Amino acid sequence: MGQTTRQIVLKRFIDGAPSPNDFEIVERTLPDLQEGEFLVRNILVSVDPGTRARLSGKPSYIPPLRLGDLVGAFSIGEIVESRHPKFAAGDLVALAEGWSEHLISKGRGFIRRITDRRLPLSAWLGVLGVSGMTAWFGLHRVAGIREGQTVVVTSAAGAVGSAAGQIARLNGCRVIGVAGGPDKCGWLTGAARFDAAIDYKAETDLEAAVRSAAPDGVDILFDNVGNHMIDRVIPSMNPNGVIVVSGQVAAYNTDDAPGLMNTRAFITHRLKMQGLVVFDDLPQWSEAERRMADHVAAGEIAWRDEITDGLESVPEAFAGLFRGENRGRRLARLAPDPFEAEMA
Amino acid sequence: MGQTTRQIVLKRFIDGAPSPNDFEIVERTLPDLQEGEFLVRNILVSVDPGTRARLSGKPSYIPPLRLGDLVGAFSIGEIVESRHPKFAAGDLVALAEGWSEHLISKGRGFIRRITDRRLPLSAWLGVLGVSGMTAWFGLHRVAGIREGQTVVVTSAAGAVGSAAGQIARLNGCRVIGVAGGPDKCGWLTGAARFDAAIDYKAETDLEAAVRSAAPDGVDILFDNVGNHMIDRVIPSMNPNGVIVVSGQVAAYNTDDAPGLMNTRAFITHRLKMQGLVVFDDLPQWSEAERRMADHVAAGEIAWRDEITDGLESVPEAFAGLFRGENRGRRLARLAPDPFEAEMA
Numbered sequence: 001m002g003q004t005t006r007q008i009v010l011k012r013f014i015d016g017a018p019s020p021n022d023f024e025i026v027e028r029t030l031p032d033l034q035e036g037e038f039l040v041r042n043i044l045v046s047v048d049p050g051t052r053a054r055l056s057g058k059p060s061y062i063p064p065l066r067l068g069d070l071v072g073a074f075s076i077g078e079i080v081e082s083r084h085p086k087f088a089a090g091d092l093v094a095l096a097e098g099w100s101e102h103l104i105s106k107g108r109g110f111i112r113r114i115t116d117r118r119l120p121l122s123a124w125l126g127v128l129g130v131s132g133m134t135a136w137f138g139l140h141r142v143a144g145i146r147e148g149q150t151v152v153v154t155s156a157a158g159a160v161g162s163a164a165g166q167i168a169r170l171n172g173c174r175v176i177g178v179a180g181g182p183d184k185c186g187w188l189t190g191a192a193r194f195d196a197a198i199d200y201k202a203e204t205d206l207e208a209a210v211r212s213a214a215p216d217g218v219d220i221l222f223d224n225v226g227n228h229m230i231d232r233v234i235p236s237m238n239p240n241g242v243i244v245v246s247g248q249v250a251a252y253n254t255d256d257a258p259g260l261m262n263t264r265a266f267i268t269h270r271l272k273m274q275g276l277v278v279f280d281d282l283p284q285w286s287e288a289e290r291r292m293a294d295h296v297a298a299g300e301i302a303w304r305d306e307i308t309d310g311l312e313s314v315p316e317a318f319a320g321l322f323r324g325e326n327r328g329r330r331l332a333r334l335a336p337d338p339f340e341a342e343m344a
Numbered sequence: 345m346g347q348t349t350r351q352i353v354l355k356r357f358i359d360g361a362p363s364p365n366d367f368e369i370v371e372r373t374l375p376d377l378q379e380g381e382f383l384v385r386n387i388l389v390s391v392d393p394g395t396r397a398r399l400s401g402k403p404s405y406i407p408p409l410r411l412g413d414l415v416g417a418f419s420i421g422e423i424v425e426s427r428h429p430k431f432a433a434g435d436l437v438a439l440a441e442g443w444s445e446h447l448i449s450k451g452r453g454f455i456r457r458i459t460d461r462r463l464p465l466s467a468w469l470g471v472l473g474v475s476g477m478t479a480w481f482g483l484h485r486v487a488g489i490r491e492g493q494t495v496v497v498t499s500a501a502g503a504v505g506s507a508a509g510q511i512a513r514l515n516g517c518r519v520i521g522v523a524g525g526p527d528k529c530g531w532l533t534g535a536a537r538f539d540a541a542i543d544y545k546a547e548t549d550l551e552a553a554v555r556s557a558a559p560d561g562v563d564i565l566f567d568n569v570g571n572h573m574i575d576r577v578i579p580s581m582n583p584n585g586v587i588v589v590s591g592q593v594a595a596y597n598t599d600d601a602p603g604l605m606n607t608r609a610f611i612t613h614r615l616k617m618q619g620l621v622v623f624d625d626l627p628q629w630s631e632a633e634r635r636m637a638d639h640v641a642a643g644e645i646a647w648r649d650e651i652t653d654g655l656e657s658v659p660e661a662f663a664g665l666f667r668g669e670n671r672g673r674r675l676a677r678l679a680p681d682p683f684e685a686e687m688a
Contacts, residue, residue, distance in 0.1 A: 276614060
């Protein structure tokens with residue numbers, strides 16, 4: 001008889017901003033563990049805006065969910081039973097299965113074993129997870145970041161943006177963050193040590209604010225927002241500038257997102273714009289993760305988590321992301337960290 | 345006493361489509377030749393859509409013209425008098441000075457001496473000039489073209505587009521050209537040996553036409569038109585596809601050009617879009633020019649010229665470019681080719 005668990009499934013396709021009522025918590029019995037599988041009890045699950053892309057019923061870079069499907073998400077859990085030769089009970093793993101209290105994995109696809117316990121578990125769902133690696137490979141592989149450049153990061157207080165800005169700072173760049181509201185901007189120039197922060201909600205002329213914050217021009221725009229934001233930064237970009245398209249949050253909930261207007265500058269300023277999906281970088285992942293972990297352990301990268309309690313908290317936490325109310329990466333705790341429990 | 349000459353100057357700033365009345369032919373006396381200068385008698389001058397960018401009075405990647413300024417253009421001429429140590433009377437040169445019967449050059453900036461007389465002079469203002477080199481470096485440097493790829497070229501019957509498509513074909517790629525009207529499309533699949541041509545004027549669903557012509561998807565889009573055209577091709581693009589932004593003809597005459605809408609595909613399909621200005625490639629120019637000249641001499645690259653007579657023909661020929669009436673690169677002959685005259 002398989003493990004009984006609770007999980008969050010998609011109740012209706014989402015058109016526009018997500019609501020908690022788009023989801024449903026169901027109790028399910030997992031199948032018996034087969035040879036080559038292991039059973040995970042999730043400790044932390046992530047609540048990411050990127051999940052939105054699969055919830056409309058329309059195709060994206062990963063197939064859309066059907067109604068009743070487990071909603072995909074990253075999580076960290078402890079293996080409670082294993083019939084897989086390379087994973088053992090007690091191992092901590094990060095995986096990409098979904099919002100579920102228990103999961104069965106075949107150890108394929110995106111899966112990372114966590115052995116470096118210098119850092120809190122939540123770090124492995126943020127700066128050392130997909131968010132931090134997106135920032136890392138966006139700046140290193142796509143933008144070819146070099147010391148002395150000026151880097152603008154949008155949605156800069158978010159998980160990807162705050163990692164991008166701080167990686168840029170550690171590479172000797174001048175870093176300008178764009179975020180909404182004094183709390184986020186204060187955190188950027190405070191704990192996260194950005195050189196400057198622009199509160200887009202307070203600026204009537206964002207284009208002028210960027211120009212004024214970047215008197216020597218912008219070499220790299222690391223964008224998580226979308227075309228409207230990119231268009232405000234392009235007029236400040238230096239020749240051969242690079243726009244890293246990391247996310248288009250502004251377009252997730254609408255088909256009417258504005259087009260990119262300043263495309264003539266691609267010729268006049270020899271701009272490059274390139275998107276990335278971080279899973280293309282799996283072969284280089286361990287090396288990047290190790291270097292990031294050293295930075296984090298040395299206290300050189302700040303982040304903020306908002307950890308809510310229990311699977312029940314997830315739908316509302318997710319919907320809140322699209323109202324911009326989060327002040328850090330959102331996670332939900334489904335079970336205590338066994339390591340912290342030992343220490344206590 | 346300096347050389348008396350005739351030249352075309354800008355009479356009024358252009359807002360919208362150019363008209364012949366925006367220009368004026370004036371007679372001027374050039375200054376006396378100084379040490380380090382030479383005097384050129386132009387044989388052929390080019391009539392390029394790219395000239396439009398400097399005629400609105402607004403800044404571009406090169407400074408805008410003032411009223412009364414000589415209109416910039418590429419030309420080929422014979423040196424009739426030289427006080428420059430590296431250039432001699434009788435030399436043929438390609439240079440970027442303007443629509444003038446005579447020019448004084450200091451031998452700086454863009455200047456190429458023409459010594460390979462296997463080919464008609466007009467080739468050096470087309471496939472072996474800036475147009476052909478834009479195609480060459482756009483495909484090689486920006487797109488990293490590889491054998492077996494599928495390449496879509498827009499404004500494919502134009503000087504840059506037809507060179508791009510044929511360079512792609514010589515690299516073992518499947519080449520699809522987009523052009524307006526049966527004459528241009530017939531020339532593409534005929535003399536220019538494109539694999540397929542799409543008549544955008546005859547297609548009600550350009551996006552479907554591209555998909556049907558490229559069943560294996562598009563790896564490289566070499567675009568000379570603008571966002572509306574790019575948006576029709578993006579849905580067919582393969583992962584890691586490259587969009588070369590070579591020109592934005594659709595935007596030259598208007599501030600209301602449409603924005604680029606399909607930017608989400610930059611993430612989902614890991615697209616890269618990059619612009620180029622070919623003068624950045626001057627260090628590699630001679631090598632590229634030599635390889636292109638061999639292709640042209642071997643009859644592997646077709647092109648069409650429309651050569652009108654005299655400086656008087658230039659303003660009307662230029663205005664006609666923006667009505668799409670040209671069937672090849674437009675040039676005006678201001679003097680006989682001395683080599684052809686010798687042969688006759």
